[in-house]
Amino acid sequence: MKTVFQRTPTLKNCKTHYCPGCGHGIAHRLVAEAIDELDIRGKTIGIAPVGCAVLAYDYLDVDMVEVAHGRAPAVATGMKRTNPDKIIFSYQGDGDLAAIGTAEIIHAAHRGEHITVIFINNAVFGMTGGQMAPTTIVGQKTATTPKGRNITTEGHPLKVSELIASLPGAVFVERVSVSNPAQIRKAKKAIKHAFELQLNKTAGLAFVEVLSPCPTYWRMSPVKAMEWIEDEMTKVFPLGRLKDVE
Amino acid sequence: MSERVLICGNEAMGEAAVMAGVDAYFGYPITPQNEFTAYMAKRMPEEGRIFLQTESELAAINMVYGASATGKRAMTSSSSPGISLMQEGISYLAGAELPAVVVNVMRGGPGLGNIAPSQGDYFQATRGGGHGDYRTIAIGPSTVQELIDYMQLAFELADEYRTPVTILADGILGQMMEPVTFRKRKPRKLPPKDWALTGAEGRGQNIVRSLWLKEGALENHNYKLQEKYKKIEKNEVICEQYAVDDAEIVLVAYGVAARMVKAAVIKARKHGIKAGWIRPVTLWPFPTEQISKAAEDFKIFLTVEMSLGQMVDDVKLAVEGKCPVLFYGRPGGGIPGPEQILEKIKQLSITPKATAIKS
Numbered sequence: 001m002k003t004v005f006q007r008t009p010t011l012k013n014c015k016t017h018y019c020p021g022c023g024h025g026i027a028h029r030l031v032a033e034a035i036d037e038l039d040i041r042g043k044t045i046g047i048a049p050v051g052c053a054v055l056a057y058d059y060l061d062v063d064m065v066e067v068a069h070g071r072a073p074a075v076a077t078g079m080k081r082t083n084p085d086k087i088i089f090s091y092q093g094d095g096d097l098a099a100i101g102t103a104e105i106i107h108a109a110h111r112g113e114h115i116t117v118i119f120i121n122n123a124v125f126g127m128t129g130g131q132m133a134p135t136t137i138v139g140q141k142t143a144t145t146p147k148g149r150n151i152t153t154e155g156h157p158l159k160v161s162e163l164i165a166s167l168p169g170a171v172f173v174e175r176v177s178v179s180n181p182a183q184i185r186k187a188k189k190a191i192k193h194a195f196e197l198q199l200n201k202t203a204g205l206a207f208v209e210v211l212s213p214c215p216t217y218w219r220m221s222p223v224k225a226m227e228w229i230e231d232e233m234t235k236v237f238p239l240g241r242l243k244d245v246e
Numbered sequence: 247m248s249e250r251v252l253i254c255g256n257e258a259m260g261e262a263a264v265m266a267g268v269d270a271y272f273g274y275p276i277t278p279q280n281e282f283t284a285y286m287a288k289r290m291p292e293e294g295r296i297f298l299q300t301e302s303e304l305a306a307i308n309m310v311y312g313a314s315a316t317g318k319r320a321m322t323s324s325s326s327p328g329i330s331l332m333q334e335g336i337s338y339l340a341g342a343e344l345p346a347v348v349v350n351v352m353r354g355g356p357g358l359g360n361i362a363p364s365q366g367d368y369f370q371a372t373r374g375g376g377h378g379d380y381r382t383i384a385i386g387p388s389t390v391q392e393l394i395d396y397m398q399l400a401f402e403l404a405d406e407y408r409t410p411v412t413i414l415a416d417g418i419l420g421q422m423m424e425p426v427t428f429r430k431r432k433p434r435k436l437p438p439k440d441w442a443l444t445g446a447e448g449r450g451q452n453i454v455r456s457l458w459l460k461e462g463a464l465e466n467h468n469y470k471l472q473e474k475y476k477k478i479e480k481n482e483v484i485c486e487q488y489a490v491d492d493a494e495i496v497l498v499a500y501g502v503a504a505r506m507v508k509a510a511v512i513k514a515r516k517h518g519i520k521a522g523w524i525r526p527v528t529l530w531p532f533p534t535e536q537i538s539k540a541a542e543d544f545k546i547f548l549t550v551e552m553s554l555g556q557m558v559d560d561v562k563l564a565v566e567g568k569c570p571v572l573f574y575g576r577p578g579g580g581i582p583g584p585e586q587i588l589e590k591i592k593q594l595s596i597t598p599k600a601t602a603i604k605s
């Protein structure tokens with residue numbers, strides 16, 4: 001019998017702690033597939049965030065470090081500068097990267113660090129119980145915006161990819177989603193490309209924003225959550241390539 | 247470089263770190279340690295090593311964390327307010343058991359304080375400083391030569407025990423020029439860094455972490471750290487003493503304050519006052535045993551600091567009420583000069599012992 005699909009070796013064969021319908025599992029798989037297809041497991045070092053994906057090293061079979069909330073791009077800088085031949089990536093959520101860690105990501109991009117950043121945007125703080133994130137969309141109800149996000153008190157959602165794309169140090173910025181198989185295939189391409197650029201020593205930071213469902217704190221079924229990404233989230237965070245080399 | 251050269255403390259530390267094999271320096275400007283950062287900006291590229299001016303002290307300590315996690319020797323330097331910002335990272339370094347050298351050229355505080363020399367960060371350096379149950383090694387040199395001599399040791403202690411090490415200097419030491427010799431000690435035998443993140447080529451995955459969620463796991467991790475700290479306390483204390491045996495008054499001071507104390511004690515002896523001194527070089531581990539031993543015969547202890555009294559707590563803990571422990575110090579850039587200290591010694595020498603105990 002011909003094998004048409006199998007678990008990629010860098011993704012460990014285990015159950016995750018993620019909620020049913022969470023997008024982290026898909027994003028992990030895409031990262032693992034990119035690493036295996038490029039055959040870079042032996043020289044890749046990953047950085048786990050503080051947030052739901054803090055235990056990413058339990059699922060991704062590469063050397064990994066866990067760091068303080070939001071500081072991953074600084075840690076990645078320390079790693080890449082001293083190990084230019086290693087492939088360094090950070091995997092960060094929207095609390096980690098878009099709230100507490102804005103200085104670190106902006107300056108890593110600004111310096112053009114040769115690293116790959118996978119940014120999971122699910123418009124909410126997951127691990128701490130569904131509070132507002134900088135990426136929470138207007139009107140979205142969270143634990144800390146019980147009446148929905150209000151622009152006069154909480155401001156507009158932060159469009160991180162657009163911000164990063166405006167910096168000359170970022171060479172590749174794309175926003176993708178894991179809301180249906182076609183989008184997942186595009187997401188995979190973007191993630192792989194973001195690793196490839198680093199592998200090819202393309203000077204600059206490669207950034208992929210992944211719109212990802214959090215059914216638990218969106219208080220939706222997994223299916224409804226996928227629909228919400230397509231119907232609501234992509235209106236605020238349009239998908240597509242914002243920037244690439246050449 | 248074995249001839250005598252005239253150099254300021256900040257630059258001397260930079261060259262000593264280069265000699266000690268530092269692979270990467272990450273730093274953010276702050277007075278009074280800027281000569282250090284500037285020196286590294288020039289010197290590290292000459293050696294083909296990494297220098298980076300960071301966007302903040304938070305970033306600096308986390309870059310150190312990243313480089314160290316891959317097994318490289320990494321360091322940063324700053325001054326008091328910057329070191330406060332680094333405390334998060336230092337706690338993570340301690341938790342994840344990563345080596346690092348952090349230089350604090352102390353200035354006056356609290357808050358923005360001033361840029362004058364101070365010893366106000368003793369508590370922060372010796373108690374851990376950040377959150378959680380941990381200690382960091384703290385070394386308090388008192389001359390530019392010692393800034394050089396203890397730099398290699400700092401890196402070796404960091405590597406051996408997988409822990410951050412602080413060098414606690416101050417604005418005077420950082421700025422002043424002294425003739426020094428750059429000399430390399432025989433390196434310590436160090437354990438291999440088989441925990442380092444180098445890419446999992448041909449081996450299982452390495453993980454560097456400080457999160458322990460399983461029941462009892464963090465408790466056990468803390469016991470393991472504690473065991474390491476006990477070992478450091480047993481093996482790594484450095485302390486200097488002078489004329490303590492027959493002394494009636496023993497002064498305790500570290501860093502630049504110890505130099506004032508030495509001058510005062512020598513003058514006191516000339517006046518026929520039986521004074522001596524103890525100088526902790528490692529502030530943590532603290533020379534508790536040495537001070538406790540000195541307190542076995544009755545003496546008056548006088549702790550002198552460029553603060554309103556921090557190390558004096560450790561002296562009291564070491565003396566355990568066996569002798570009176572008094573304090574003299576000046577905060578916020580004030581320097582307790584030899585003449586002022588001598589005055590204190592003279593007052594104590596005419597104080598009847600019974601009164602001294604009460605005071």
Ligand code: SF4
Nearest residue numbers: 018019022052126214
């Ligand atoms: S809380 Fe949300 S992001 Fe976190 S694991 Fe559950 S579904 Fe995923």
